[in-house]
Amino acid sequence: MSTLILLHTETDGTLAKSALEALTAGLALGDASIGLIGESVQSAADSIASCGVKTIYAVEGEPFSQPRYSTDAAAAEAICKASNADLILAPGTARWMRALPGVANRIEAKVDSHIASITAAGEVKRWLYRNRMEGTITRTGRKWLLLVDSGVAAPWTGAPGRAQLTLVPVEPSPTRTTVLRIEKPEGSGQTIKPEAKLLLVAGAGWTKKQKDGQPHVPEAADLIASTLKLTGASLGSSKSLVDMGSEGDSVLPFLTHLHQVGQTGSSPRHPKGLATCCHGEEPHVVGWRFIQERRAINLDANCGWARKKADVLYVADAFEVLREVRKLLTS
Numbered sequence: 597m598s599t600l601i602l603l604h605t606e607t608d609g610t611l612a613k614s615a616l617e618a619l620t621a622g623l624a625l626g627d628a629s630i631g632l633i634g635e636s637v638q639s640a641a642d643s644i645a646s647c648g649v650k651t652i653y654a655v656e657g658e659p660f661s662q663p664r665y666s667t668d669a670a671a672a673e674a675i676c677k678a679s680n681a682d683l684i685l686a687p688g689t690a691r692w693m694r695a696l697p698g699v700a701n702r703i704e705a706k707v708d709s710h711i712a713s714i715t716a717a718g719e720v721k722r723w724l725y726r727n728r729m730e731g732t733i734t735r736t737g738r739k740w741l742l743l744v745d746s747g748v749a750a751p752w753t754g755a756p757g758r759a760q761l762t763l764v765p766v767e768p769s770p771t772r773t774t775v776l777r778i779e780k781p782e783g784s785g786q787t788i789k790p791e792a793k794l795l796l797v798a799g800a801g802w803t804k805k806q807k808d809g810q811p812h813v814p815e816a817a818d819l820i821a822s823t824l825k826l827t828g829a830s831l832g833s834s835k836s837l838v839d840m841g842s843e844g845d846s847v848l849p850f851l852t853h854l855h856q857v858g859q860t861g862s863s864p865r866h867p868k869g870l871a872t873c874c875h876g877e878e879p880h881v882v883g884w885r886f887i888q889e890r891r892a893i894n895l896d897a898n899c900g901w902a903r904k905k906a907d908v909l910y911v912a913d914a915f916e917v918l919r920e921v922r923k924l925l926t927s
């Protein structure tokens with residue numbers, strides 16, 4: 597079974613961690629080649645030159661610098677056809693999730709996403725129902741395009757070298773979409789950090805009346821922001837807290853819906869998580885399934901975290917705890 601590992605470079609020409617993870621997963625299957633797409637892919641190819649594949653197919657040029665369905669699909673289709681691989685493995689990035697299902701249709705392949713593991717025998721595990729169930733699937737037909745979730749393999753590491761590229765010519769059709777600039781939701785750019793070791797989750801308790809009978813939202817925002825800065829942690833939130841903004845309530849200024857963790861939010865993969873002022877209800881905690889070590893700070897000894905959902909529950913006032921943590925980290 598021949599395998600194509602289909603990767604795109606980032607806008608700075610490098611390969612993201614998810615691309616290197618897909619590379620590890622694809623190399624394990626044997627008989628692999630690589631497809632690289634981007635504005636200029638030589639330095640990315642050089643960075644993985646020692647990975648031992650027989651061919652690195654490349655489509656490069658300015659039209660392929662930015663994510664855009666028409667150019668990405670044309671480039672990926674050309675590489676898939678040039679390699680004629682049975683199995684095409686790609687990281688499940690936003691860029692590939694958008695372009696590759698259409699490519700699968702063009703090359704008459706089947707496509708599956710959210711892949712959690714693949715064996716050389718062609719048995720695949722994937723997540724279903726927002727990571728609630730893991731299913732095993734096999735397909736007799738080939739070609740098969742698999743979009744792999746991040747975190748399923750260790751990122752490939754190895755010595756750089758000088759890679760030989762097999763350039764695949766692609767004449768992109770005239771585009772109707774021009775990328776002018778990237779606009780990030782306010783705040784999320786700095787506070788959502790998938791690579792951080794710690795996830796700090798803020799719950800609605802931060803905005804509730806405290807023991808003096810008053811809410812202390814500005815202090816809550818200041819404590820959370822300075823803890824994030826001092827620890828380099830990523831920020832997550834409960835649904836209740838992010839929903840408050842849309843109801844016009846006073847909220848933490850840097851929170852967006854992108855921070856929401858849970859059944860209707862994200863399932864981040866940080867090694868450690870600390871929930872603060874968050875009750876730990878099941879629809880929230882289900883988003884913690886990949887967090888390996890879980891701790892929570894809550895005033896309520898009977899909160900959801902106490903029901904075997906956290907490894908450690910600190911029954912304490914999160915304002916007091918984070919004030920103390922800040923003091924320790926700055927002293």
Ligand SMILES: Cc1cc2nc3c(=O)[nH]c(=O)nc-3n(C[C@H](O)[C@H](O)[C@H](O)COP(=O)(O)OP(=O)(O)OC[C@H]3O[C@@H](n4cnc5c(N)ncnc54)[C@H](O)[C@@H]3O)c2cc1C
Binds near residue numbers: 799862899
């Ligand atoms: C279909 C469905 C989907 C859902 N999806 C999600 C989802 O994706 N993500 C999600 O988060 N929720 C989701 N929910 C909502 C979820 O059930 C809870 O309502 C929500 O998680 C509660 O948020 P919270 O814990 O921040 O707020 P609350 O329930 O209001 O809890 C606040 C907590 O803060 C504590 N507290 C207050 N002050 C302090 C203090 N000073 N120190 C320490 N602790 C303090 C309180 O004791 C309390 O436990 C979903 C619900 C449904 C029905």
